[in-house]
Amino acid sequence: MCPCGLGAAMDTVHSTCDQEPIHVPGLVQPHGFLVVLDSKSGRIAQVTPGIEAVAGVVAQRLIGEPLERVLDPRSAQRCRHRIARPEYPHLIDPFPVRAPGGQSFSAVAHATDQADLVELWSDDQETTVEGVFGRLPFAIGHASRAASIEDLCGRAAATVADLTGYERVMVYRFAENWEGEVIAETLNGPVESYKGQRFPASDIPAQARALYSRNLLRSIPDVHYRPLPLVGRSPDGRELDMTFCNLRSVSPVHLEYLRNMGVAASFSVSLVVDGRLWGLVACHDRVPRRLSLATMGACQVYAETIAQQVLRLDNTRRSRHRSRTGDLIDDISVLLGSGRSLAEALDYTLDDTLALFGASRAVISLDGRQWTAEGPLEGAPIQVPPHQRLLLSERLGGRLRLPAELAGSFVGGVLLPLSDQPDRDFLLLGRPETLRSIEWAGRPEKQPEITPEGGLKIHPRTSFSLWREEVRGRSVAFDPLDRETAETLSLFLAERLAKQRRQQAVVALEETRQRLRDLAECSSDWLWETTGDGTLALVSDRINGLGDLRPEELVGRKLVDLVGGGDSGGAPGVDADEIASAFDEGRAFHGLTVSLALLGRGQWWVRLSGVPQYDGRGQLLGFRGTGTDVTPFKRLQEERVRTQRLEALGRLAGGIAHEIGNVLQPVLTMAHYASKRLDDRDFLEAALADICEGGARAKDIVRSVLTFARQTPAERRPLVLAPALARSVAFAAKGHPGLEIITDIPDTAGEIAANSTELSQIVLNLVGNAADAMGGRGRVFVSLAEAPDLGRMVITIRDEGPGMTLQTQARVFEPFFTTKPEGSGTGMGLAVVHGLVEAWGGTIGLESAPGSGTKFVISFPINNP
Numbered sequence: 102m103c104p105c106g107l108g109a110a111m112d113t114v115h116s117t118c119d120q121e122p123i124h125v126p127g128l129v130q131p132h133g134f135l136v137v138l139d140s141k142s143g144r145i146a147q148v149t150p151g152i153e154a155v156a157g158v159v160a161q162r163l164i165g166e167p168l169e170r171v172l173d174p175r176s177a178q179r180c181r182h183r184i185a186r187p188e189y190p191h192l193i194d195p196f197p198v199r200a201p202g203g204q205s206f207s208a209v210a211h212a213t214d215q216a217d218l219v220e221l222w223s224d225d226q227e228t229t230v231e232g233v234f235g236r237l238p239f240a241i242g243h244a245s246r247a248a249s250i251e252d253l254c255g256r257a258a259a260t261v262a263d264l265t266g267y268e269r270v271m272v273y274r275f276a277e278n279w280e281g282e283v284i285a286e287t288l289n290g291p292v293e294s295y296k297g298q299r300f301p302a303s304d305i306p307a308q309a310r311a312l313y314s315r316n317l318l319r320s321i322p323d324v325h326y327r328p329l330p331l332v333g334r335s336p337d338g339r340e341l342d343m344t345f346c347n348l349r350s351v352s353p354v355h356l357e358y359l360r361n362m363g364v365a366a367s368f369s370v371s372l373v374v375d376g377r378l379w380g381l382v383a384c385h386d387r388v389p390r391r392l393s394l395a396t397m398g399a400c401q402v403y404a405e406t407i408a409q410q411v412l413r414l415d416n417t418r419r420s421r422h423r424s425r426t427g428d429l430i431d432d433i434s435v436l437l438g439s440g441r442s443l444a445e446a447l448d449y450t451l452d453d454t455l456a457l458f459g460a461s462r463a464v465i466s467l468d469g470r471q472w473t474a475e476g477p478l479e480g481a482p483i484q485v486p487p488h489q490r491l492l493l494s495e496r497l498g499g500r501l502r503l504p505a506e507l508a509g510s511f512v513g514g515v516l517l518p519l520s521d522q523p524d525r526d527f528l529l530l531g532r533p534e535t536l537r538s539i540e541w542a543g544r545p546e547k548q549p550e551i552t553p554e555g556g557l558k559i560h561p562r563t564s565f566s567l568w569r570e571e572v573r574g575r576s577v578a579f580d581p582l583d584r585e586t587a588e589t590l591s592l593f594l595a596e597r598l599a600k601q602r603r604q605q606a607v608v609a610l611e612e613t614r615q616r617l618r619d620l621a622e623c624s625s626d627w628l629w630e631t632t633g634d635g636t637l638a639l640v641s642d643r644i645n646g647l648g649d650l651r652p653e654e655l656v657g658r659k660l661v662d663l664v665g666g667g668d669s670g671g672a673p674g675v676d677a678d679e680i681a682s683a684f685d686e687g688r689a690f691h692g693l694t695v696s697l698a699l700l701g702r703g704q705w706w707v708r709l710s711g712v713p714q715y716d717g718r719g720q721l722l723g724f725r726g727t728g729t730d731v732t733p734f735k736r737l738q739e740e741r742v743r744t745q746r747l748e749a750l751g752r753l754a755g756g757i758a759h760e761i762g763n764v765l766q767p768v769l770t771m772a773h774y775a776s777k778r779l780d781d782r783d784f785l786e787a788a789l790a791d792i793c794e795g796g797a798r799a800k801d802i803v804r805s806v807l808t809f810a811r812q813t814p815a816e817r818r819p820l821v822l823a824p825a826l827a828r829s830v831a832f833a834a835k836g837h838p839g840l841e842i843i844t845d846i847p848d849t850a851g852e853i854a855a856n857s858t859e860l861s862q863i864v865l866n867l868v869g870n871a872a873d874a875m876g877g878r879g880r881v882f883v884s885l886a887e888a889p890d891l892g893r894m895v896i897t898i899r900d901e902g903p904g905m906t907l908q909t910q911a912r913v914f915e916p917f918f919t920t921k922p923e924g925s926g927t928g929m930g931l932a933v934v935h936g937l938v939e940a941w942g943g944t945i946g947l948e949s950a951p952g953s954g955t956k957f958v959i960s961f962p963i964n965n966p
Contacts, residue, residue: 121352124312125340128328128350130321132391134206135348136171138217139336143167143181146216147333147341149348155200155221160332168219173199176208183210184217193318193347193401195394197224207394211345216336220348222394233399236264241406250414254285257382257407262287264400265368265392267384271295272372274380277581278302279310281380292387293363293565304358314378316345317371317401322391324359324367347397359385362565366390368397370404374411382407419582422457426586429453430593443467443598447528448474454590458583460530462510467598469525480504485516487524491591492516493584495575497531509533513576515583517591519598526598528591532576626727629711633721635659635684647697647705647730654699660684660724664695664709680709687713687721694731706735761799763865766836768795791835817941819964820855822894823848823885829857829864830883837868839877845884851894852964859937866930867898867957873921874902874955892963899956905949913947 129135129149137147144167148160156163156171163170168177176198183196195207198221205224210217240260247253254272262270268290273281279302286296305313313319328350335341343349359367368384382404392400429450436446447454447465451474455463464473464483471478484502494500495513503511511531519526627643636659640652655663661681676693683690689712698704711726768791775788827846834842864883871881882899905913912918916932938945942962949955 121306121308121354122340123308123352124342124344124349126328126343126350126352127340128330129343129346129348130326130350131329132322132326133223133348134171134221135331135346136168136219136221137331137333137335137341138168138219140212140215140217141336143217145170145333146336147331150329150332155202155204155206157202164333169201171200171221173201175199180208180210180219183208184212184219193394193398195222195398209347209394213342213345215339215342218343218346220346233264233393233395234402237399237403240264240403244403244407244410247410247414250411251284253407253410253414254380255287257403258285258287260403261370261382261384261400262289264396264403265384265390267366267368267386267390268292269294269385271383271385272380273300273383275310275378279305279307281305284380290387292385295565309352309355310378312344313369313371313381314373317373317404318347318397319351319367319369320347320392320397321351321356321359321367323389324356324365325389347394363387368392368400370400372404372408372411374408374415379408379411419585422582422586423589425457426589429457430590433594433597437597437601443594443601447594454528455530457586458515458530458532459577460514460532462507462531464507464511464529464531466525466527466529467519478504480506483507483529485524485527487522489516489518489523489527491518491584491587493579493587495578498574501529507531512574513579515579515587517587517594519591519595526595528594534574535577536571536573626729628725628727629655629660630725631660631723633723635661635724638723644728647707647732648703650699650702650705654702663697663699664707665698680711683711684724687715689713694735697728705730706732763836763869764795764799767832768792768799770835770838771795794832817854817856819852820857820860822851822853822855822896822961825855825857825860826864826883826885826896829861830868832861833865833868836865837872837877839879840868840872840875841880842868843880843882845882847885847887849885849887851887853894853941853943853961854964855941855961859941863934863937863959864898866934870930871898871900871902871955874900887963889963893960894963896959896961897956898959899954901954904951904953904955905947906951910947910949914945 131149131151134149134152134155135147136145136149136152138144139146144165145163146165148163148171150160152160152163152171158170168180171177172180179196179198183194193209195209198206198208200206206221207224208219208221210219212218240263244253244256244260247256254274258270258272261267266289268288269292270287271283272285274284275281281300281302281304283295283298283300286294288294331341362385364385364387366386366389368390370382371378372380372382382400432450432453433443433446436449437443441449444465444467451463451465455461462473464471464478466472466483466485469482471482481504483504486501489500492500493515497503497511497514497516498508501511501516510533511529512534514529514531516523517528517530519528628639628641629637630639632638637656640655642652644650644652644655661677661684664677664680677695679693680690680695689710691710692708693710694706694708696704697707708729708731709726711724713724714722716722771788771791775785775792778784823846827844830842830844830846834840868881871879879901882897884897886895886897887893888895909920914931914935918932935945938959938961944960945957947955947957
């Protein structure tokens with residue numbers, strides 16, 4: 102943070118510096134003359150003030166005149182010829198020209214999309230093109246023999262110092278973040294050394310670096326010069342682009358920067374390597390020093406040679422590093438080719454991988470399982486964002502979540518994603534913290550000045566004294582070659598991991614297929630497959646189980662045309678209709694039993710299951726399924742049904758006998774007592790009435806049992822429940838003289854839709870069950886309650902018998918279920934009761950527990966006429 106609240110101001114400073122239009126200053130330095138020609142007419146559009154010393158007339162009067170007013174005709178023609186040449190405008194190729202008055206100049210000329218520019222520099226008789234360029238062959242040969250970039254730059258600084266005569270010549274290399282470091286230096290006087298020191302990126306703003314990448318030379322013979330404005334207007338009316346003009350005036354901030362540095366003259370040459378601004382050869386002097394165009398051109402040629410040598414040495418370094426990367430990849434490939442897994446290959450080559458990146462420790466993660474060279478990672482795992490890309494950083498802590506025990510080994514590092522799930526599959530290589538001191542050429546910050554009008558004026562830093570910065574919490578920095586290596590290795594490992602997983606998936610799929618084939622071989626099922634319209638396209642050989650039927654007899658026929666009515670619990674034909682519906686709707690079906698009939702060949706019962714198959718666009722491709730021959734089971738089932746029907750008839754007959762027996766018991770009792778009292782007419786008449794009523798009830802029971810068997814309800818009519826229930830209880834009591842039946846039946850007028858005979862049948866069964874449970878003796882409680890708010894009439898019949906277990910309660914209403922000894926009951930009584938109650942729209946439930954008796958609760962809806 103900047104002191105005094107200047108943080109925002111500093112941001113504005115940097116932004117302002119980056120936006121200064123230094124390529125269109127509208128000003129020139131005064132050590133030469135600039136003539137701007139309209140490229141269409143060839144006439145003068147702009148000139149430098151003071152040109153009258155050459156042309157003999159003031160600058161303003163030259164506007165619109167031909168170039169011959171400044172140069173003699175031969176020189177003017179030479180300028181036009183050079184302008185028309187296809188060379189790049191940044192190449193300095195000076196040539197001699199003369200003014201009409203006889204003065205000699207060195208000239209350079211180039212064309213832009215706005216105009217044609219001619220620069221005139223005073224001729225230096227002591228410095229000739231031949232003399233300067235004659236010194237280059239040795240210098241170039243000397244540079245080509247450098248064994249390292251540092252050695253090369255040292256030789257370059259010495260050669261440029263020799264060519265220019267400047268006191269201090271530095272080779273300045275840019276880092277990835279555009280900070281500069283002086284890596285070589287030659288001093289020819291009592292000037293301060295900056296070797297090994299850094300300069301902040303803000304010293305050379307972005308637009309300056311862009312300009313330096315295009316025009317390789319910048320010359321300021323005297324930093325105290327007074328810039329001159331051009332006279333006239335550019336041909337297209339825009340500010341004149343002086344990108345390739347050597348007389349271009351530089352930024353006032355840069356001039357102040359040089360003056361603060363104690364520099365009176367400056368000259369710099371760009372080193373552009375492989376299209377990128379790699380560095381600068383910067384020359385400084387304490388006194389003004391003007392170079393000739395020939396010297397500048399020689400320095401330019403030499404600097405381009407140095408850039409080529411930098412590229413050569415860098416390519417050599419890259420080639421060696423790429424060779425090491427290739428060796429590592431080859432070793433991993435050999436291991437994978439021998440059957441090792443990627444995890445094993447990474448473990449085996451881990452030392453070489455660490456050495457390649459200058460790392461000290463690694464964590465490997467595959468399928469979320471993380472481990473180091475020492476074994477599985479204990480405790481909290483490393484947490485990587487799910488969409489993390491390749492990462493190289495001097496500080497990993499802000500990018501990944503690292504367990505405390507690993508933080509020291511992974512201050513910086515390289516994260517190589519190994520799949521599209523980098524949070525589960527990655528290789529992390531760590532570098533420890535490296536404490537280091539960075540030497541800066543002065544404290545790296547500009548000083549803003551707030552003007553009286555409230556504006557912001559930029560000032561460069563005033564001190565270039567050594568300033569040290571202690572760097573903590575970072576590892577050694579990564580260079581671009583590390584990123585290239587990481588990208589190569591990450592892509593290779595990710596591809597091999599994907600290939601390994603594809604191979605594993607293929608093996609697993611083949612194993613699954615083999616298991617399915619084995620299961621199919623052991624299965625009695627046969628397989629089938631249809632096209633989209635339901636035509637059988639494949640039938641497996643297991644179909645041979647259907648007699649001598651062959652698969653080819655079914656292929657080509659529609660499955661729904663071959664199947665007929667079956668039964669899986671439904672009516673005949675229901676399953677066949679279900680299959681047809683499934684084919685129409687494209688849905689699955691399971692376990693449907695149908696008959697498979699082929700004219701002239703026979704009929705079989707089969708159980709079919711099938712699932713639809715769709716393509717990626719959701720179009721139905723067909724069905725796949727299985728078939729099972731159930732013909733033998735069908736025959737057994739039919740035989741079993743016949744047997745069960747006979748058993749059911751016997752049970753039904755026993756049930757009828759049981760129900761009628763319940764009615765006959767009081768009839769026989771009355772007949773017995775009547776025979777003893779033949780002389781008692783009143784008693785005989787009452788007994789005969791009871792006997793007649795019992796006969797009628799027996800007839801109704803037979804009819805109701807037939808109704809139950811046919812699943813059709815008997816006729817129901819409004820029935821006042823209280824008196825009908827009292828009569829039914831009284832009749833049931835006559836058949837069980839040993840029971841004490843205690844009733845609580847209030848005189849209520851509530852009606853239900855029922856049948857008095859069936860009501861008596863319900864009461865007889867429940868009272869009879871109570872009597873059987875208590876051995877014919879004991880108390881039975883019968884009550885009636887009306888719940889008008891619920892619209893129900895509730896009958897409760899409770900005994901004091903032994904009660905029922907939960908298992909018995911769960912089955913007590915099942916037909917033919919009984920706990921009585923063989924021949925003592927049919928299990929139909931409570932089933933009939935349950936059926937009758939539900940037929941009336943009522944409910945029946947029970948409460949019972951062993952040793953606590955049993956209570957049946959019957960609820961009927963109150964009749965609403």
